Amino acid sequence: MRKNKISHNVILRLPRYLRYLEELRSKDVVRISSGELGRLMGITASQIRQDLSCFGEFGQQGYGYNVEMLLGEVAKILGIRRERRAIIIGAGNLGRAIIGKFPFEQYAFRLTAAYDVSHEIVGTEMAGLTIRHADTLAADLQDSPPDIAVLTMSGESARTISTLLADAGVRGIWNFTNQDLPNMGPDVIVENLHFSDSLLTLSYYMTHPKDNELEKP
């Protein structure tokens, strides 16, 4: 039975389910029970069944889940379906790493434009894209804005640019800058990837080893 409101914790686990199911499929595993999957992932079978039940009934009593089918369902839940367009703003080292290495296609995204302001970078080609000058961004957005924008430039311009993007109809922002973005209303989803928050979490757990204790029965 579908729940009305899906909790954030459930949503954060979905990509993990996807990863484990992909791994199982790559190993040609056909079926998996919540018990086995739970052991693999280090979570309870109950939690898996509870999580999945938010979205539908994907298993079969006495059998478990078909890996291929469940993978497809989780992908669908996560929105990996028909192609969406992405642009990236900032083609410095981080931007280049993402342009060159990140498997957008795997998640049904297509990177269609990249921007920078450095005249050494603008005009160069990278993974089939010619880097454009950020000054042309506003005009480029006029026609048909992309679904998401990836912010990999330095932080100062993050707030201005994200407002520009939101106004142009971009509905998702994947924010790698160290800046928090202004609230752009409920129609624009922002996902932050704050490197420093992550390092500080590591730092905390290294400083307080006790808190990391956990045992499995």
Place this chain on the structure above:
Amino acid sequence: MRKNKISHNVILRLPRYLRYLEELRSKDVVRISSGELGRLMGITASQIRQDLSCFGEFGQQGYGYNVEMLLGEVAKILGIRRERRAIIIGAGNLGRAIIGKFPFEQYAFRLTAAYDVSHEIVGTEMAGLTIRHADTLAADLQDSPPDIAVLTMSGESARTISTLLADAGVRGIWNFTNQDLPNMGPDVIVENLHFSDSLLTLSYYMTHPKDNELEKP
């Protein structure tokens, strides 16, 4: 009063407290109440007081918290104190972005070595570091291992290298690869930064706009 066990949720909020306090300090704000800070951060005053009370008593009735002092306390809780050493493995675009731009010093880390396997990269200098060949890693670790290692190479070698690191006494791994690392026991803390999990979370919320509804009273 200090709690015995600090919940993960509390720990994840600490870096955010740090960021907001830094911003307040940069604006020369001297004191802040839990109420004000809560309004700023979009969380309840209760939660802030509850969170902080896990670690000690940092406020004063009728006054609130001294920004400078609380900032110092949060930094201390997060382990930002005397210098710790970090090495980075992988000096491709992502590695270079981190070597060049990430403010390790701000978090009391000092980047002391960088490794790669490409002969085009090995030997080059970057932010004062000469990139070393990864083959020398094992030997380099003998003397005194760094506190943490940052994994920014491609994923295939992640498992092997992290075992090597753990055996050498590295106590923290900041993992940017798309691989999950093997369990290296309670003494080695792993912090994953899975780009794709983050993009999928964005994708989910863009696909299910309803779940993102939230209102403030």
Place this chain on the structure above:
DNA sequence: TAGATTGTTAATCGATTAACAATC
């Protein structure tokens, strides 16, 4: 002093785990 705001205890809310009837 009066007003403000803390730290903490109690109440509420939500998430995880356990249990089990349904059924493949």
Place this chain on the structure above:
DNA sequence: TAGATTGTTAATCGATTAACAATC
């Protein structure tokens, strides 16, 4: 059929919010 495992309901556990005495 018998065994296994689901989806779901109930029980437990934990986290957030509210309330308030203490006190600056």
